[in-house]
Amino acid sequence: MAVTMLISGEEAPAPTDRRRRNDDGARIGTVESYQSLRKIGEGAFGAVSKARHLRTGEIVAIKSNRSGAGVDGAALLLQEAALLAACRGNPAVVRLLEVVRGSGMDDLHPVLEYVGPSLHDVIAARRRRGIPFTESEARRAMAQLLSGAGTMHAHGIVHRDLKPGNVLVGEHDRRLKICDLGLARSAAAPPPDAQQVDGTIGYIAPEVLLCEKDCGAAVDMWALGCIMAELVMGQSLFPEDGLCQQLINIIDLLGIPDDVSLIPVGIDAAAPSKLRDKGAKERLSAAGFDVLRGLLQYDPKDRLTAAAALGMPWLTPMDG
Template structure:
């Protein structure tokens, strides 16, 4: 599954760096000398840079540092979005912003952030085979945190555009989740048209259909996809190989929109040109409840899931509206399962045979 996720398209708007939108402010660039990298500790590699663990020399605080090549001019843009989305630490469900430094040797710009334990994707994928689904109370607590963080982000006029389990980090105590990676974020105030961006399996239908004026509810769709994975043992809900295939996967489960459910859809090239050429018959009815019966998800929980996974963005739940749903009337403390370490189960004799190349 992980290999398939990596092949999902992450499309960046090449003109985003020159668009107005987020209020421009000077980002102070600090000295790299105040940090030291932990040897060979790479936390992850993405489309926009590699992330390493480091330590602040004076305080001993562990941080995550995202390196950008000297030719990459997106570092300050991402730093501004992260600083605004984290609200100076007042948004506890977005990874903390610690500043920007420059490597005097390579000239690389480095974004300094809060260091977290692992990603939600890693936790879900590495659970032992045969593990039971996460309890609904755990799913509810995680979604409450993600929706709360997203609401504050949207209140700051920021759309993330790439929310997915890989971009949700887990705290050391496994009691908090935080949104990270604002490399594809944009301001709601930017000039139209908006280009598609994000990871294919988590992109909203209107973005896949080329709607030039999508809004923050593309993040609501992505959160619905994340919620489905939390319930479904980490299995992505929609797994297309290209834009049209992704739309087919969505409509096969949720039903093809008609003029009563989404009037704009019939005017799209996909509806007018692609659908008549399809050999397969797409479903007209919504089968989401069949995929998530009441044995998996309560009626109130399903109302949140289906509200987030509504094809018509005008009828889709916003993060703020979702948080007002009765499903969130009582939210327990989040207790995600600890990530298993496969090596710990090996006999000692086998451990000694491991060779690093």
């Protein structure tokens, strides 16, 4: 993997698919139609493997139910496949090709387009080589991610676990694609009985940490702010501490909002935001910092939407 790669703003054409399709465009096949090549990722309920279609030779990614996850794991994979199908046509979301069945009724395997390494791996590789992302590269990346998340939100889908590990970088076209919708939720689905703290520590929005109800698209915007900061600084904005410490870290960085100023967290209530001084001053212009600050607003009502962020001077107009 070339660690000096630029993140492209060009959209690559979809590969030609000569396999038979049903009426809704989904492919028809079985897991035996694929040869597994190697494991490329693993999550709470399943693993992802790189595979080759035996007849066409096409390289894909196949998700498999983790052993012991049973019906619950299969249901989550099927739910993720449904949400991916609803994102069809969004160039910034990995494409679902088909769902195939294995040896049992609960042995389901979503088949996805193979994209490339995760953004997490690319950031880590460039950090090891001492090659930081330029502001132009960060801007191109954020334009793609904001556009992709905005389209998801317009269709009533909230990802709820955006992070560099759930963003893929195309091997050939360098396009970014959002993946792993395992925690995603449709706005049409009934709210859960109890608010859960879902997501990955370091990217969880403050309102989720506070177990507020009806957390919506703003949680994705917070996570995109964390990703933007990581691109600019080359390291995570927040350390992967526990949930309570995560909230303290957020307050320490951004200052204490009025509605939490009485919480005894050991931080001066008059403490100003330290965001501008945390590595962003040297690598991010004032226009770029306006976007970062807008995404990392403590109150979700004050946070930028994807459309608002894309309309800011830092992202319009985009140069070639």
